[in-house]
Amino acid sequence: MKEECLICKAPLEYLSEDVEMECELCHKKEASKTRCVNGHYVCSECHMQGIDRLVGICLEETSGDPVEILNRMMAMPFCHMHGPEHHVMVGMALLTAYKNSGGDLDLKKALAEMNSRGRSVPGGACGFWGACGAGLSAGMFVSIVTGSTPLGVENFALSHKMTASALNAIGEIGGPRCCKRDSYLSILQAVKFVKEHLGIQMKQSEIICSYSGRNNQCIGQRCPFSPLQKTKE
Structure with missing residues (x-):
């Protein structure tokens, strides 16, 4: 089902523009631009229920392949076709693969920080901010592993360059949005x-999307x- x-x-x-909406699940009222055509609104916190489990899952993960790790995350029941959970999962998959590939990192602490930062990027940021949360998540990953702050020098630069690289790849493909595609990119x-x-070599498995049948806006070829x-090759 799509x-x-x-x-x-x-x-x-x-x-x-923003309109005050009430979450159908927790009944919190807040301003948002996103709802379904029948008027239902679900807040980001309710949309991401269950994502806290990822910290424990990542700490037990042994793979150094962030695509493989992300695929396992996206197969979990709390992950939807689209949604702000991807803003956390991209960074967590990268942190975990980085650590498992030899990166020097306190993974538990880094995952908690990624969870906090990623949650701050709302759904729809891709269209309304001009910056996809998956791309921002990749920049957060580099910021965390390099210890960047607003007063950083080289690590400050690297974090921005990482975000720019991810967003450029997303922009080259264009819209409409697909949280799976933009996470992979x-x-x-x-x-x-x-x-x-x-200087850390993470593994990279081939990506063949299995979500097109669930995406009403899939861009196909x-x-x-x-x-x-693959059928063209």
């Missing part, structure tokens, strides 16, 4: 970036991860 609204599965709509850019700038690309 899922969009978590309540009724109807398509989502994106408004041009961000991770692939991060694997190359970390090898070049931090324009997507570099589409199975249709």
Whole structure:
């Protein structure tokens, strides 16, 4: 089933300005631009219920391949086709693979920080901010592993360059948004970036998307991860 609204599965709509909405699950009221065509709204916290489990899962993970780790995360029941959970998962997958590939990192502390930072990026940031949360998550990953702060020098630069690289890859493909595609693109850019700038070689498995049947806005052969690309080869 192609899922969009978590309540009724109807398509989502994106408004041009904020409107006060009430979450159908926790009944919190807040301003948002996103709801389904039937008027249902689910806040980011409710949308990401269960994501705290990722810290424990990542600490037990042994793979040095962030794509492999991300795929396992995306197969979990709390991960939806689209949503702000991807803003946390991209960075967590990269942190875990980085550590397992020989990176010097307090993984438990880093994962907790990634969880906090990633949650701060709302759903729809890709369209409303001009910065996809998956790409920002890759930049957060580099910021965390290099210890960047607003007063940093080289690590400050590296964090911005990582974010720019991920967002450029996302922009080159164009829209409409796909949280799976943009997460994969961000991770692939991060694997190359970390090898070049931090000297850590993470593994990179082939990506063939299995989510097109669940995405109402799938771009088909324009997507570099589409199975249709393989049939052309």
